[in-house]
Amino acid sequence: MTRRQTLLGLLALGGAFVIFVIPFLFVLLNAMKTAQDASQLDFSLPERWVFWQNLVTTIQTRDYALLLAYWNSIVITVGAMTLLVITGAMVGYIVQRRPSPVTRIVYMVALSGLMIPPAVVPTIWLLQSIGLFKTLNGMILIQCAYGMGFTVLLYRSFIATIPRELDEAAIIDGAKPWQVFFKVVLPLLKPVTLTIIVVQSITIFNDFTHPLYYLPGRENITVQLTLYNFQSQFVTQMNLLFMNILLITIPPLIVFIFFNRQIVAGMTSGAVKG
């Protein structure tokens, strides 16, 4: 490392500290202050450190709404991911292995989901008419539909790297199409499946807009909406609001630490081939 690189590095570290680290420190410090202290909104150390009390109060607020929200968000995320992985991989497989006008249209329609903004009110109308409005099942299916474009895109490009000879060997051995897929191909898709699960579950967990529209009601609260409800209730209790921000940032932070490589792979797909 040259002296120039060291100097520039120090400069960049200083800049990154001010621009990117200080805002997070602000959250952390305010989450540990008393209500009165936090209402000052200044950047200072807490007069009294009340981390534990704030944590307990935040969790207990509104009959443990945060725990209910965690449960609902986990149910939605796990449900949608299970559906997405199985059905999305099947589409990616057929689209990649069987080039035809039909599959080309299927692929383009799936990709259009990446671009087109969902038509929210007609979706509410539809959910109401089939009895899925304000239900977790409805939300799971919605998240599955909205994540389909990304999932099919990643599976299709990964399946292109798996040699066809593997399928052909299984076919000659007399395997049915669904056996070829579920027993031969699907087990080989583990790396890309992990990438999809990591990226999409963070997206679904962090989603605020769609639960706001499709999942109103106290018993249906999801993690991102806890902040929204919280803010109107505790106009002055900034400490609890910041504690709440802290508590819902922890899952993505953990995923980021353990699955950094998958996140990078998922989020840069398409960057290289264009």
Place this chain on the structure above:
Amino acid sequence: MAATSRRRSPYPYWFVLPAGAIFTVFFLVPTVSSFYFSLTYWDPFEARFAGWDNYIQFFSEPYLVRGTVNTLIFAFLTSGLKTVLGLLLAVLLTSGLLGQSFLRSVVFFPVLVSTIGVGILFKEMMHPTDGAMNLGLAALGLPKIGFLTDPSLALFSVAMVDVWRGVGLATLIYIAGLATIGDEYYEAARIDGATRWQQFWRVTVPLVRPATTTVVILSLIGGLRLFDLIWAMTGGGPGFSSDVLASVIYKQYQAGFWGLSTAGNVILFLMIALLVAPLAWWLNRRAIDA
């Protein structure tokens, strides 16, 4: 004999059906029907045909026009800044600095954090009198700024926070793009006597074009559709000064004007289709030429 002549493909089309059914019911049907509903007076109780009334209203009511114009300003501003800053940060963070991998993580982390959380945090930091940013300005002897309370500034303040939150993704995509440029290009340029500046413009910028395409398209779509950050920081205010299409759609839905809300949705859809499709085509074409 008959059995061999009608041999089935080992890749049957029915594999597409489960995903296709979910996607059709929950995405395509609402999207297609939105074109019809945008032409109706629609509320929670009934939908009556209205012709072009909702669209006429959208382009004549000043606050609705403002939302449409704001959407374009916001999307182009944030997309442009993310592209430029993302490339510069990526070049900096691949030059072998001290603490390089740590810096990459720090720049990227906001991408994964709750958008509403980021919005609330910056709303408090930008408080007109007590916020940490204004206390900082006051400490430097500078006047305080109404980041979110000044109608001419609010949209731009939110845009800056959106760049703060999203530049990490642009940087990450550019880092992946830079990794595909072989050292031999830079060596050849050095032998020809190119300065660092010339190397950046003549080697890096043209060869990193696929990444540029991805960054521009992704951030433009994201900027046009953005709702949660604006909602958390200003709610479209003060007045309607920072409203965008997505927040107008939500407000009209809440007010019971479902037809008008859906017309906003269709306008957003057309805006994205008319801007992004030609842009993607143009950027990709140039990549092949180069």
